[in-house]
Amino acid sequence: VKIRLGIIGTGIAAHQLHLPALRELSDKYEIAVVCSRNEERASAYAKLVGGVPYVLDYRDVLKRSDVDAVDIMLPIELNYQVARDALKAGKHVVVEKPLATSLADARRLVALAEASPKVAMLAENFRYRPAYLMAKSIVDSGQIGEPRSVVVIVAALMDENNEYAQTTWRIHHKYPGGFVTDAGVHQIGALRTIFGDIESGFGYTQQINPALGEMDTAHMVFRTRRGVDISLQMSFSVHGHSEDRLLIMGTRGSMAVNPDRIGVLPDGGELKYYPTPKSMGYREEFEDFHLAVSTGSKPLSSFLEGYKDLEVILKAVQASQQGRPFRIAAD
């Protein structure tokens, strides 16, 4: 059965991240209506997706009986209100990450999701990226023994020419941490997917390029509840150096997760490369959403997982500002 989807928000995510996935999954989704406060954009996107109706107020999406689910891709500060209203209106909800701008709002959304019979999913594509899911299954297989020490380096240049960096709500961000929160929450999602819950952490953050907002560079350390130590270095103002990698060192081997392949070197064995699908996880997340809506299964990327991702990055940002490590109590 096709899910009849209301698209709320027609920015970069709607065009470049979700639409290609929805097109690949045209047997599972149809776009019923499009919403943007900007009529020109609403109309253009509605035309782009086949001439569906458009509205300017998201409440008009929620009122429609031909909409089963909404896909919320708005400035982060609107996530709470719109996701809340959508759940209250009895719609299934998928909302772009991060879940909210504050832990309090995120917690309220988790409570609403848990009380709702509808599916509530955070669109955290890193939780669905085949490279990370493969990494998790290799780690879980014990090929490198117990994972103990992890290094993540993310270095990229997001300057004024970058379209994400040009987004008004990113420059004048209404949430702590700016780019570090917005991009860092992806990394936390991937790390928590592979290594489980994070127990404590600390870090330093700084602003190199004021055009990117409050901060664009972070050096963080974490310890997971199962005793894996993690170094996470992220900078989005790196000139002349670009890297995206994850090293996992275990008691009997190690592995390097790169965007295109995973190298695994068990102790005393030979280095083996496993190519990874190029997918960024958007198709997979919409497959999971469809499965959850059709069968009542719980999506991998629940609001609770989204809350936990956000909790780690917001507490790490706060720790960097206060000069004190954070600790998260066990569930």
Place this chain on the structure above:
Amino acid sequence: VKIRLGIIGTGIAAHQLHLPALRELSDKYEIAVVCSRNEERASAYAKLVGGVPYVLDYRDVLKRSDVDAVDIMLPIELNYQVARDALKAGKHVVVEKPLATSLADARRLVALAEASPKVAMLAENFRYRPAYLMAKSIVDSGQIGEPRSVVVIVAALMDENNEYAQTTWRIHHKYPGGFVTDAGVHQIGALRTIFGDIESGFGYTQQINPALGEMDTAHMVFRTRRGVDISLQMSFSVHGHSEDRLLIMGTRGSMAVNPDRIGVLPDGGELKYYPTPKSMGYREEFEDFHLAVSTGSKPLSSFLEGYKDLEVILKAVQASQQGRPFRIAAD
């Protein structure tokens, strides 16, 4: 003028690290006497270096008027007593890193060195490695703008088959941090050489292989006094992965310092590689020591620098055990 050197300690450092350098500098040094508590070793080393006399008690080295300077390469816990006695006996002193097993002892050695007319040098070869000195001069040249974000990854396997790991005083180490202190102090020496004093830090440490002592893995973050943030990940129990690299990201470019070459990529420019001499810095440190002894200049690797290196690594180890960041007051 040749410096007449008393060799105190005939272990790995005496054979593999200092002797090749002293042989290259045979116009600047001659070994006058050798000392080890173990007569067999003392005799063998004395024979190896040309049949010089040997003694079993370091005090017998200090008494000799044909000894200008002593090269102390003992288990770390003996550094304080022997360096102190050597300075008091009016000898120039070079002592293998780390300076002492405690900050209190290290501070006393700094005071003795400052009160002495003789040269007191810490043999911290990383302070003399051409790769790091080249990195410093490229950073100082402004080619990559201001340095802001630094990542150091050191991953190596030091298991029971490694000769350093077999050293009794390393396994039953009488200083906090075991391998993390012993090897980590090198990294701090290099980082302080390039980026100046460290102001604060935090980290997690753990033991993967109990045969290596208290801890063998560290994930640390530091902020320098001039605002450079650093991630330092070290593991000496890494199976199947070996790495030694330093990434420096600046406001107008970035560079990667590898053991054999430095890659520099200025913003908008082209990646250029500068090959680095393979030297580990031992020859250079003995050249500096000779210069200091002959001209009265101050060695680059003074006891004070050694104290500061040790302060950072010991405080970072303690921070990891207490779960609290450390801060070092300005001079």
